[in-house]
Amino acid sequence: MTAELELSTWLPPEQTLPDAVASGRKDARGADWRGQSLGTLDLSGASLCRVDLSGCDLSHCNLDGVDLRLARYDSTTNWPEGFDVRSSGAVGPGAKLNGAFLNGADLRAMDLRGASLMGTYLSGADLSGTLLDDVRLVGADLRHAVLRAARCRGARFGSCQLDYADFRGADLTNAGLESVESIKGADFSLCIGLGEQLGVLLARPYLELDCWNPMTRKNTRESLESLS
Template sequence: MTSTPSTTATTTATSPVTDQHLSRADLQRLVADAPAALQFERCTFDGEDLSQMDLRGATFIGCTFADAALEAATLTSTRWLDCRAARAQLQRADCTDARWHRCDLNNTDWTRARLSSALFAEVKLTGAHFREAHTLGLEFHESLLVGADLRGLSFRKQTLAQLDLSEADLGGCDFRDALFEGGSLRDAHLKNTRFDGADLRGVDLGGLKLAQVAPFFKGAIISGDQAAALVGELGVRVL
């Protein structure tokens, strides 16, 4: 007798919302009626104003949020798989402990967002902005950050696996004692960036000028081939 209510509640909590275009009003009704965190599959929220909504713990699979506004939304412990959210606005959103996997988040804006203990894995973040974001424990893995604005972020002592940081603005970033496993820093902006003790032997340093990066690479570990390429930028032949 006691097991029946539990089984019913579990079924309700895990039944996903599928294949719908949802407005702010639709989402508000679903959140108000839900006994637990919601799950959405292949739903569209394109262009919707979802700012300041409380969606904590929700799971989104194959959903789209193109041009959606999620400013100051509560997205703590949310899970995002195979989602697309180009140009979405997430300024001041609370994304603590959120997870994004295989998502397209190009040109998104995370200004002053809370991203503590958040994870981006196999995610496209080309042109994304992370100005003044709170990022303690934030991790990126195997992701595209081409042209992204990451100024002032700390990656100290992290293992950075296959991050494409080409043309990214890394001004003031802290890469001390970080280990780069592949990836690229080609043509990145490195003003006041710190690499003390960083292992850069696996990263593409193409396009960087020795005269420009020498002050910031002090104490970094690079390979002989990388050193030769940097010196070659001065027109010097290394034999």
């Protein structure tokens, strides 16, 4: 017989603190643990989906069987020696997220430099201010994605779907946009670094260039020509 839920002591997973995990609670989905030193905490089998681990010290934690899907980490997060965070499903610098479903994800101001996002589903995701230098986005779905002021130096967008993507103010220096699948309705206003690629993009079919973006209230051709 299933035990009754004791509402007087129940907390939603996102309010779970590391101490509660040490006491046996294994569900901390969506919690904010930024900057914490977790000592020798036993996190084996814990559900840490979407937990923010930026700046955390987990170097002495037991991470056997831990679920880190969509957990956040940054360059200051410390992991146990030999732990392969890049293939864990967590999101951060160098993460291997090829083909992952990140539709509508809030990835604002994250450091994703060197990550692999080939074929990743990012439709409607918010990547405003995100560091995407040298990220491989080949074949990714970025329709309706927001990349305002994102830094995309050297990012590879080959075969990407960029319909209605919002690139306003993004840094696209040395980014590979020549072979994108579509830029229909995308807004490139205030972008920097397009260089010779500006002419390549302006040579795209008129059905893409003259498509109105209802969110930014501008068509793609107008946004590109404003950079000349």
